[in-house]
Amino acid sequence: MPLKLMSTLAVEVALKRRLLPAFTQTTGIxxxxxxxxxTVIMQRIAAGTRADAIILIDKSMAELVERGIVVASSVAPIATAKIGVAVAGDAPAPKLETVEDLKAALLGARSVAYSRGGASGIYFAKLIEKLGIAEAVNARATIIPEGFTAGQIVAGKADLAIQQISELMSVDGIQIAGPLPEAVQAGTDFSVAAFADAENPDDATRLIAHFTSAAAGAAYEAGGLTSRLARI
Structure with missing residues (x-):
């Protein structure tokens, strides 16, 4: 019976490039x-889907703890993701030091790609409303239901993509122009935990230990995240 993990997209680069291969090499699993x-993970859980372990934003994880779906004592913080802007690999990067810089970049773009389903896209939709540019940006935006927004740059449908930096890094052929200005930045904290009804509880515990090990911090940083392990 395989060890099953449900995970948000934000940690995919860190897990695929370093943490999962290292876990398999060490354990054979x-x-x-x-x-x-x-949002999709929470919908799947509501529909009855389960796994052995899960990586999720803290707010949603707290909800699962309250409902008894994950083991409270197993919850461990791992990383924080910040929202950034991507452009094509051969395109000039816009200036993003101030909020006015960001507004100019968004309004000057042919199309801005963002997602309806991810935390970053939901935040971005509210941000452009707050900045008073939602109508202008959305009139030519490329809005996807879920997935990696930078893929829309590679496909030629957008010239800017908004998402958590770690998710933008999952797409080849683009470059990170930079994070959102600090005045409008929104970090998202992620944790890992075991399901209360995990079919492989011992292996889930081993996986969580691996994701919170000393070596894991460097993997998160290399994957565009800020490690939370030093603050445990």
């Missing part, structure tokens, strides 16, 4: 991972 935005 290759986890079966399902990648989805937080």
């Amino acid at each position: 290759t986890p079966d991972v399902t990648w989805n935005p937080t």
Whole structure:
């Protein structure tokens, strides 16, 4: 019976490039991972889907703890993701130091790609409303239901993509122009936990220990995240 992990997209680069291969090499176990935005994961759980372990934003994880779906004592913080802007690999990067810089970049773009389903896209939709540019940006935006927004740059449908930096890094052929200005930045904290009814509880515990090990911090940083392990 495979070790099953449900995970948000934000940690995919760190897990695929470093943490999962290292876990398999050490244990001989290759986890079966399902990648989805937080909103989709919560919908799947509500429909009865379960796994052995899960990586989720803290707010949603707290909800699962309250409902007894994950083991409270197993919850461990791992990383924080910040929202960034991507452009094509051969395109000039816009200036993003101030909120006015950001507004100019968004209004000057042919099309801005963002997602309806992810935490970053939901935040961005509210942000452009707050900045008073939602109508202008959305009139030519490329809005996807879920997935990696930078893929729309590669497909030629957008010239800017908004998403958590770690998710933008999952797409080849683009470059990170930079994070959102600090005045409008929104970090998202992620944790890992075991399901209360995990079919492989011992392996889930081993996986969580691996994701919170000293070596894991460097993997998160290399994957465009800020490690929370030093603050545990």
